[in-house]
Amino acid sequence: MTTKFCRVPLWEAGRTLAAVAQGREPADTVIRDTRLINVCTGEILPHTDVAIRLGRIALVGDAGHCIGPETRVVDAGGRYLAPGFLDGHIHVESSMLTVREYARAVVPHGTVGIYMDPHEIANVLGLEGVSLMTEEAEGTPLKVMVTTPSCVPAVPGFEDTGACLEPEDIASTMPWDSVVGLGEMMNFPGILSGDERTHRIVAETLKAGKTVTGHYSLPETGAGLNAYVAAGIRCCHESTRPEDALAKMRLGMYAQLREGSAWHDLHEVARSVTEHEVDTRFACLVSDDAHPHTLAEQGHLDHILRRAVEEGIDVVTAIQMVTINCAQCFHMDDDLGSVTPGKCADMVLLEDLEGLKVRKVWIDGELAAEDGQMTAPPSPSPYRYPDRAKRTMNLGGPVTEERFAVSAAGRTQAPVRVIEVVPEKVGTFERRAVLTTVDGQFHADTQRDILKAAVLERHRETGKTGLGFVTGFGIQEGAIASTVAHDAHNLLVVGADDRDMAVAANALAECGGGLVVVRGGAVLCRVALPVAGLMNDERTAEEMSREVAELGRAWEAIGCRMASPFMTMALLSLACLPELRLTDRGLVDCRTFRFVPLIVEEEA
């Protein structure tokens, strides 16, 4: 691997480690009397010590002879020691925190490394955004492995983004020290249809010897999935049924079983391993997206491990899924993923195997967190995103309510397409509803839970606006708006009232983006996300969690009863997932990848 994710590369440390293992030189740290979760053999080995030097493991076994006068000795008192947890697919932006604060939130939960796909910021700021987050990551002990966003825009031709990454741009990042692969290739239609540009992006990654991560969300597991895997894509976190995950593992693809804040797939997909007698080396556990509330209240991979055990996965097997399996997926198992000699001393001390409570976390041999708090010294210089990253609301002037008008085109009533959102699922459904014209326009109908939705281009002042209708939120009045609107992160507004929709849009324009709830022309609650309209670099996870909780109460105040509505809403415009989505260019049928009219012509 690159030398980026360890204190000293193995080729420099090996000789010293061999000396320490034999007691000729003292260890920096010795952890005594652990119950070692051995992810290589799947065993639990009692009374095991670990000796550490230069941030790497020198010896696993009896380490009494490695202790010198200066050696720090930690008595584990028989507690369980596991390799540090690795999240094989994560978008930090979803936490609304910038990287350092994200690290502060997850490291105490045992996470030592993440495979970060900075796809969201790239849609707003391009490679500059990727660089900024990568740069910020250097100030944290968390190992932030970058996968270069592959699909910016997500579905070319269907939306306007702040940036566009061409194959050459992506190829240019492959030599970066921080880059270990390609971010989720969500343009599976491009892969399946043989689109040359899409395949070139994959090819450039493979040629650089790096890992291509995937996103294949079709229920089809035959010719299509085979084509997708054959293209060189190594892992995928988009399984929602046990048969999806099983099919992927059988095709030699790492099935990254997901338990994110807004989509709880594990209940279903865990059955791929609990109901089948399979070798589980191709199964991983990932979060994909984690809401600040989840991080603050439930944890990160420790929470997902608890969920996996609840679903019937053996605890050691589950731990393999966030350690060695993930490291092998990325060909980084020479350095990461197991507590064995030569590896980075990235480890987690667990109180027990029932609650999986994390007591201590070491990264590169240094204590990074203890009892839920970071202990690693904060970076000497705070990281501030540059102004350019905070001026991304480019709407070309105030938004007026006329921008949300849906013309009835001379009809008195007509059937329209309605996007149905489903709580905690990524998919949407296309529904139909007959609306009646008022003043020559179609309006929201809160009685039938049909709200108006709009996506306003916000990167380049193009003035483009996509209009549609949505059901599932249950809002009775007012409007909500968000610049967290996958994947183009344009300004998404949903409301019962055009005027409130305009107020919501302008409220976000004013603060550089974020989330807002408006009622009766006034802001009920606003969460500012000034960094690219996605993150706040001045909030802790707890503060952000509280702000978002307050926002949740505002949503409730206007009638929404959905859990985590923000992330469900944020996917309204995600044009790479079925069935129907709305972008700044209009309604997209994501099964056929065609724009479709709001009014259903053939039934008119």
Added chain:
Amino acid sequence: MTTKFCRVPLWEAGRTLAAVAQGREPADTVIRDTRLINVCTGEILPHTDVAIRLGRIALVGDAGHCIGPETRVVDAGGRYLAPGFLDGHIHVESSMLTVREYARAVVPHGTVGIYMDPHEIANVLGLEGVSLMTEEAEGTPLKVMVTTPSCVPAVPGFEDTGACLEPEDIASTMPWDSVVGLGEMMNFPGILSGDERTHRIVAETLKAGKTVTGHYSLPETGAGLNAYVAAGIRCCHESTRPEDALAKMRLGMYAQLREGSAWHDLHEVARSVTEHEVDTRFACLVSDDAHPHTLAEQGHLDHILRRAVEEGIDVVTAIQMVTINCAQCFHMDDDLGSVTPGKCADMVLLEDLEGLKVRKVWIDGELAAEDGQMTAPPSPSPYRYPDRAKRTMNLGGPVTEERFAVSAAGRTQAPVRVIEVVPEKVGTFERRAVLTTVDGQFHADTQRDILKAAVLERHRETGKTGLGFVTGFGIQEGAIASTVAHDAHNLLVVGADDRDMAVAANALAECGGGLVVVRGGAVLCRVALPVAGLMNDERTAEEMSREVAELGRAWEAIGCRMASPFMTMALLSLACLPELRLTDRGLVDCRTFRFVPLIVEEEA
């Protein structure tokens, strides 16, 4: 991986494969109705087709739609299809065949790739020898992955070799397309003692991102083994007890369970996985050395798989040990080791899982062997080793019987050190015997099975001769000689009679090296190995097996009752294995790495 071991790299093939998987382009070959040994999940999946294009797998499942008018269709009739077998550690020279003939011997047994450590030829001819074998390998469909010999000489300072590979020499091979790693680091004393040169060799390999293979033959599995693994060494084939192999797997080292022609470790080491509830992903099966007779009569990895099953290893688990586990060990699982989309179409069709009889072998999608015979067209130009490679017997003139005289140094009798060889084991023991002087010299004593042994330097006409005694062969008269004498491959002679020893030495000098049995001043049988004194480039495996069988009868004729005595004899001078060995410089205690006198002084 490099582009060397596939027909087309995945980054060039991916787009076409995706088209084939979906039936937009026809497959080159479709294999229908297999029972697929799925090494990813450890399952057997009935009624599975495989579609192939550009030498790679496009689809696994139902491939009816991939068949075009030109597609070759093979009906497997429900037979078992497994990934092609990979041997993670092998010295081709031990077969006495050169690479193409070796390939002709093993490919029909299901072997599609070997990790070749051309350590023997390197000791005679240096990197030139490595290049020659690598060059020859290009004329065979067998994938010959090279690991650069790490220890030439094996134990510096204890023997004279034809060449010496310095760290810079080794580093210079790392960019070679054919080189995937470092050959077995048998200088574990150097690793353990912190020898800078030895660690530099490992470091250069790690820095190049390639795999360091190991050789740790101590029974110690604590501090020493930890030190060895911590140095960056990823696999080891030197386990002889189940606890050795288990300790390695627990330390994240691939335990390459060995079943070679001359050492049958599997009976013991298989217990590491059959008697422990362990994840077996860190276990592999390797041959290390295969005698021509074994290849001709028993097979290669198919034979080792049968042995593994006999020892109680589940057959699918065993197949994982010669496919995906090996590929993962070398970080080559993106291309090799499983029948999954995108991988090289290297596959084996098995008649059944009981006999594991290999019916067909495909390499890069082409039928390479069928029913025990190669079907791949032979290389258009036969490969001939250059003269330089065939003139390696440099003894500086005829050998006289005086060269074998062991002076009694004025004693009438004295205790001497005797090397005890053990059939089918790599270890030797140090024994003592009191010999009585005749004519001022110590002679062989066939009544007590004590024979004289001599190692004559044969690379550079230095005239150096090491003398000793050996027990275990049971020879009653005459002499035997060999230039296959690990690892320096000097001229090794064992005999009951000094005159016959001289005749044997001269007989080999004459033919460029090989193996010979002499009785009463006459050659009983001789096997010529003119290429570096190690291989014959004009014999088939069957011919070589017959010649060696004849040699065996000659051994028997002079009294030897040992099975495979050649390879046991060949290790007499292997100064990196315990306990006592003989080199051209004298007797070496391989526990302490010190020269020891033949006559035991302290007891004299």
